[in-house]
Amino acid sequence: MCRGSLSQLRHLFLQFTDDVPLEVTEIDFFDLAPRLRRLSVYRRVYFSRLFRLPWTQIDKCWIRYSTNDVILDVLEKVSSVETITVTTNGPSTYRTSSRILELPRVKEICIQEEDDDNQEAQGALAQLLMNLKLPALQKLSFGFNSAVPRFPKTYREPLSNLVDLTISCDLGDVDAGRGAGEFLRLTHHVKRLNLRVRSVDGRFFALFFCQPDQPVLLPFLEELDLRESNLVDLSYILVNMLESRCRDSGDCAGLARVWLDAPLDVDTDPSVARRWKGISEGQLVVSYGG
Numbered sequence: 001m002c003r004g005s006l007s008q009l010r011h012l013f014l015q016f017t018d019d020v021p022l023e024v025t026e027i028d029f030f031d032l033a034p035r036l037r038r039l040s041v042y043r044r045v046y047f048s049r050l051f052r053l054p055w056t057q058i059d060k061c062w063i064r065y066s067t068n069d070v071i072l073d074v075l076e077k078v079s080s081v082e083t084i085t086v087t088t089n090g091p092s093t094y095r096t097s098s099r100i101l102e103l104p105r106v107k108e109i110c111i112q113e114e115d116d117d118n119q120e121a122q123g124a125l126a127q128l129l130m131n132l133k134l135p136a137l138q139k140l141s142f143g144f145n146s147a148v149p150r151f152p153k154t155y156r157e158p159l160s161n162l163v164d165l166t167i168s169c170d171l172g173d174v175d176a177g178r179g180a181g182e183f184l185r186l187t188h189h190v191k192r193l194n195l196r197v198r199s200v201d202g203r204f205f206a207l208f209f210c211q212p213d214q215p216v217l218l219p220f221l222e223e224l225d226l227r228e229s230n231l232v233d234l235s236y237i238l239v240n241m242l243e244s245r246c247r248d249s250g251d252c253a254g255l256a257r258v259w260l261d262a263p264l265d266v267d268t269d270p271s272v273a274r275r276w277k278g279i280s281e282g283q284l285v286v287s288y289g290g
Contacts, residue, residue: 006033012053015042038062039078044070056080065114068092068128072101075132082107089114091124092131102133109134110166112143126152137162140187141194144169148176151183163191163220168228172199181207181217190218191253194225202237210244210252219252221245225259227289235264239276246284257285 012033036054040062058078063071067090075084082105092099109132111125125142129152138161142149149169165187171177181204184190207217224242231238245255266273280286 006036008035009033010035011038011040012036013040013042014045016045039074040064041066041070041074045074053077059083061085063087065089068124068131071128072099072131075103076101079103080105084108085110085112086128087112087114088124088128091127099131100133101131102135104135106132106134107136108139109137110141110143113145115145122146123150126150130155133157134159135161139164141166142168148173149179151179152186153179153182155186159187160189162187163189164194165190165192166194166196168196170198171204172201174201174203177201177204177207180204184217187218189220191220192223192225193218193221196228197230199230200234202234205234205237205241208241208245210247210249212249212251214251216252221255222253223257223259224255227259227261229261231260231264235266235276236269236272238264239266239272239279242284243275243279246279246282255284257287259287262288 033054034057036057038060039053039058042064043066055077056079058081060083061074061078061081063074063084063086065087066074068088069092071086071088072092075081081103084103084106086109088111111128113122113125125144135157137159140159140162142151144167147170149171165184167180169176169180171180177200184207208221210216242255242258245252247254264276266276
């Protein structure tokens, strides 16, 4: 293949569905793609035997429906990558579960679990994050499909640059809410939190209260997005929590904006309705829908 034929290639998609025969030889012409910047990988791809790519050019990478071992193998090669989206369908093997990979340029990463009927995928998301050192990370997104999500309990270094966090999951289980709260304590500097919860125990939102002389969860939080969340019967605790986060306090930055799908159902309690009106017409900007 001549050099000029790949001169405009910017995004490469690679997918194998079966084992590749041993007689297949290495493909090396992608080295001749000077503008290649994006790589998409579906399931297992035999890089070590089949492909030679201009790895250091890749700045965006998508890896779908792969085990953590495959994901780490790919990420180890794309040393200049800045944005990563992965869907994991299984944890690392025992041999590589303690493997540590540092990606110094990554600013944004989205990690999702495969469908909830895949039992092997449970826990893989938390394990994958533990395998990575991301000193420049600014934006993190989690997508859990399991009924009881397993959050990372610790992290190897402070996520001091992380300011934007998205969590999509089910927090109806008390232990799940507790695990989410413990993880949020590791994300001390987050300014924007996006929660997409299919169900949630009200005690989870109690963790966000800002009270005098008490440790504050996410003390720098300025924006809270609750769209696509099931908030039925949670209006009372939400109003209490939002009111506490809007007060002038040296313990937290003060919540400035919240997004909801629709107005909170506060009509049955005049006291809550008055307080909600005072908050939403005062210092808190409330937006609805898209």
